Amino acid sequence: MSGTMTGKGLLLAxxxxxxxxxxxxxxxxxxETAGPPxxxxxxxxxxxxxxxxxPAFTAPLTGEAAQGPIDSRxxxxxxxxxxxxxxxxxLGSADLVYEVLAEGEITRFLAVFQSRAFDGAIGPVxxxxxYFIDVGKSLDAVLIHSGGSxxxxxxxxxxxxxxxxxxxxxxxxxxxxxxxxxxxNLYTSLEKLAAGSAKKGFETTQRGxxxxxxxxxxxxxxxxxxxxxxxxxTFLLExxxxxxAYDAAARTYKxxxxxxxxxxxxxxxxxxxxxxxxxxxxxxxxxxxxxxEVDLDQGGRAVLFQRGLARDVEWKRGGEQDLIRxxxxxxxxxxxxxxxxxxxxxEKPGLDQRLSVLP
Numbered sequence: 001m002s003g004t005m006t007g008k009g010l011l012l013a014x015x016x017x018x019x020x021x022x023x024x025x026x027x028x029x030x031x032e033t034a035g036p037p038x039x040x041x042x043x044x045x046x047x048x049x050x051x052x053x054x055p056a057f058t059a060p061l062t063g064e065a066a067q068g069p070i071d072s073r074x075x076x077x078x079x080x081x082x083x084x085x086x087x088x089x090x091l092g093s094a095d096l097v098y099e100v101l102a103e104g105e106i107t108r109f110l111a112v113f114q115s116r117a118f119d120g121a122i123g124p125v126x127x128x129x130x131y132f133i134d135v136g137k138s139l140d141a142v143l144i145h146s147g148g149s150x151x152x153x154x155x156x157x158x159x160x161x162x163x164x165x166x167x168x169x170x171x172x173x174x175x176x177x178x179x180x181x182x183x184x185n186l187y188t189s190l191e192k193l194a195a196g197s198a199k200k201g202f203e204t205t206q207r208g209x210x211x212x213x214x215x216x217x218x219x220x221x222x223x224x225x226x227x228x229x230x231x232x233x234t235f236l237l238e239x240x241x242x243x244x245a246y247d248a249a250a251r252t253y254k255x256x257x258x259x260x261x262x263x264x265x266x267x268x269x270x271x272x273x274x275x276x277x278x279x280x281x282x283x284x285x286x287x288x289x290x291x292x293e294v295d296l297d298q299g300g301r302a303v304l305f306q307r308g309l310a311r312d313v314e315w316k317r318g319g320e321q322d323l324i325r326x327x328x329x330x331x332x333x334x335x336x337x338x339x340x341x342x343x344x345x346x347e348k349p350g351l352d353q354r355l356s357v358l359p
Contacts, residue, residue: 063215120266225309274338
């Protein structure tokens with residue numbers, strides 16, 4: 001929805017760039033600084049109301065009730081998913097979470113923060129890639145990262161994109177956790193990001209139309225689909241298997257990695273999503289380091305999980321300024337209020353081999 005949010009200072013933008021590669025641990029490990037501060041932001045979104053009390057305002061990316069209209073630019077934070085980076089902080093408080101392969105056959109999270117205020121840490125923060133930037137552009141987001149591939153830095157510079165980089169232009173707004181080893185110990189927070197953006201005087205509201213996803217008009221109505229108790233996804237490595245189990249009482253999917261609950265370090269709670277989408281997209285390895293190109297424009301097959309039901313859908317984008325959206329028979333499929341997880345796997349071998357729909 002368009003308008004001005006009372007807490008819109010929560011989300012601002014940054015712009016700078018230079019060409020370097022921060023894939024090495026040395027470039028990703030500046031001196032340690034103080035731990036997380038306490039946040040001062042006020043919440044702008046609350047849990048979804050009962051069906052009898054339809055909210056006057058809803059958050060664009062969660063469909064949850066909001067205190068007012070939200071047109072703030074979100075932050076897109078690149079979050080490390082190496083085994084030594086787990087448990088991560090802040091994923092449970094994101095509006096929207098994408099998971100996609102980086103190099104080394106390890107996935108990375110692209111966590112979108114817009115409507116949910118919280119005072120915990122976010123991270124560990126890691127480096128950026130061109131296809132991560134594609135996701136950020138679709139949201140008109142401020143890109144938050146530590147380093148990047150040469151192509152990623154080139155894209156930031158060439159397109160003059162708003163970003164905050166711990167290495168080149170915003171180091172004061174991140175900190176290192178002494179209890180972990182670099183590069184798996186770099187964190188930020190909403191308060192830090194808002195302070196850094198305010199210092200730089202960046203624009204706060206989205207340019208053009210507010211990016212929003214469709215949500216069901218009646219959250220009590222069940223979606224179509226075949227019964228499914230959950231799902232399992234293997235991106236590439238058999239040693240890394242993501243699973244989601246449907247919790248009928250909570251109406252959410254609880255996430256696990258290799259059979260162990262995947263939790264948020266901030267509160268110890270297991271990650272969960274109201275909607276889980278697994279889609280396939282063209283992937284291509286570019287170099288000996290294993291950097292990839294992922295086509296997030298072409299569209300293709302996907303499976304959507306909602307309310308204990310699974311159905312085949314198609315994903316599409318209406319250009320680089322549009323979100324990844326989901327369609328059935330050319331009609332966009334609405335989501336249920338809450339967090340959505342979008343898992344992106346290579347189209348070869350694709351969903352038939354990488355996704356298991358559990359009965």
